[in-house]
Amino acid sequence: MDFTKITKISRFRDPFQNFIEIEKISEVRTDPLTGHQARILDFPIKVLEKIDLNPIIEKSKGICPFCPEIVEKVTPKFSSHLVSKDRYSRGEALCVPNAFPYDENSAVTVMTAQHYVGLTEFTHTILEDAFLCSIDYLNDLADTQKDAVYQSINWNYFPLAGGSIIHPHLQIIASSTPTSYFTSVIASVEKYMREKKRDLWEDFLDTELSLKERFISRSGGIFWSVAFAPMGAFDIVGIMENVHRPSDIRGKTMDSLITGILDILRFIDSLNMYSFNMSIYFFTNNSLFLPHIRICPRLSLPPLDTCEINYMRMLHNETLTTLKPEDICSRIGVFWET
Numbered sequence: 001m002d003f004t005k006i007t008k009i010s011r012f013r014d015p016f017q018n019f020i021e022i023e024k025i026s027e028v029r030t031d032p033l034t035g036h037q038a039r040i041l042d043f044p045i046k047v048l049e050k051i052d053l054n055p056i057i058e059k060s061k062g063i064c065p066f067c068p069e070i071v072e073k074v075t076p077k078f079s080s081h082l083v084s085k086d087r088y089s090r091g092e093a094l095c096v097p098n099a100f101p102y103d104e105n106s107a108v109t110v111m112t113a114q115h116y117v118g119l120t121e122f123t124h125t126i127l128e129d130a131f132l133c134s135i136d137y138l139n140d141l142a143d144t145q146k147d148a149v150y151q152s153i154n155w156n157y158f159p160l161a162g163g164s165i166i167h168p169h170l171q172i173i174a175s176s177t178p179t180s181y182f183t184s185v186i187a188s189v190e191k192y193m194r195e196k197k198r199d200l201w202e203d204f205l206d207t208e209l210s211l212k213e214r215f216i217s218r219s220g221g222i223f224w225s226v227a228f229a230p231m232g233a234f235d236i237v238g239i240m241e242n243v244h245r246p247s248d249i250r251g252k253t254m255d256s257l258i259t260g261i262l263d264i265l266r267f268i269d270s271l272n273m274y275s276f277n278m279s280i281y282f283f284t285n286n287s288l289f290l291p292h293i294r295i296c297p298r299l300s301l302p303p304l305d306t307c308e309i310n311y312m313r314m315l316h317n318e319t320l321t322t323l324k325p326e327d328i329c330s331r332i333g334v335f336w337e338t
C-alpha cells in the first residue's frame with residue numbers, strides 16, 4: 001500500500017540570518033483510507049501555555065440544561081414511533097433527542113451528572129455508561145429504521161472544538177445518507193477492491209504494522225495508530241477489527257476503546273491542549289467497512305488565540321500541522337496503557 005507524500009521545497013532569503021538563502025521543507029500527504037490531504041509544515045513548534053478554564057466553567061454553570069436538577073425537565077423525549085423508550089439511561093448517563101437535530105436521528109448523551117470533567121478526570125465508568133447508553137439507542141432504532149445505516153458517536157469537548165455546552169455530552173447520529181467522510185472512505189475501499197482485488201483495511205493494517213512509524217498498539221481487537229495525513233494538529237485512529245455495528249463493542253473491545261481514549265486525553269492534556277473532537281464511525285450491515293474512531297485535539301495559537309482553521313482547511317479542505325505524525329507516535333507511547 002502506498003502512503004503518498006510529496007516534498008515541497010520553498011526557498012527564500014532569511015532576514016534573521018543576514019538574508020542568506022535558506023530552504024524550508026514541507027510535505028503534502030494523502031491519507032490512504034480517506035484520500036484526505038494534509039500538509040506537514042516546517043515551522044517551529046510552539047509550546048502552549050496552560051489556560052485557566054475557570055472563567056468559562058463558571059460562566060457556563062448558570063445556563064446548563066444538562067445538570068441533574070434540570071435535565072429531565074428541559075430535554076426532549078424520543079418519539080414512540082421511532083424507538084421503544086422515552087430516554088435511555090445507564091448509571092449517570094442519559095441519552096435524549098437532540099433539540100437541535102443534525103439528521104433524522106440525532107441524539108445527545110449527557111455523560112455524567114458532573115457539570116465539568118477535566119481531560120484527566122474522565123473515568124472508565126463515565127465513558128462506558130455513556131457509550132452503552134448511546135449504543136442502546138442506536139440498537140433500538142435499527143429495528144424500525146433499517147435504512148439508518150450511517151451511524152456515528154461524536155464528541156465536541158469545549159467551545160474551541162464546537163461544543164456549546166461545557167457539561168460533557170456525546171452527539172449520536174443514525175442516518176440514511178452518508179456524510180462526506182463516509183463517502184470518501186467507502187469510495188477508497190471500493191476503488192481499492194476494484195483495482196487491487198484486495199481489502200484496503202487489511203493492507204492498511206499490515207503496512208502500518210510493518211513500517212512501525214505510526215503504529216501504537218493492537219489490543220482488544222482495536223488497531224491504534226497515528227494518522228499519516230492528520231485531519232487535525234494530530235489524529236489518533238483506532239480501527240475495530242471485529243466490529244460491524246455499535247452493539248458489537250463489548251468486553252475487551254470496549255475496554256481497549258475506553259483505555260485508548262483515556263490515554264489520548266491524558267496525552268492531549270500533557271501538551272497543555274484542552275479541547276478535542278472525537279468521532280466513532282459505523283456503516284452497519286456492510287462488511288467492507290470497519291468501524292473506527294478518530295480523535296483530534298483542537299487548539300488556538302498564541303499570542304492572539306489564532307484559530308488553527310484558516311483558508312487552507314476552510315476553503316481548500318486541507319489540514320495544516322507542524323506536528324509530525326511519527327513524532328506524535330513516539331511521544332504518546334509513555335501515556336499508553338492499553
Ligand SMILES: [Zn+2]
Pocket residue numbers: 064065066067068114115116167
Ligand atoms: Zn451542567
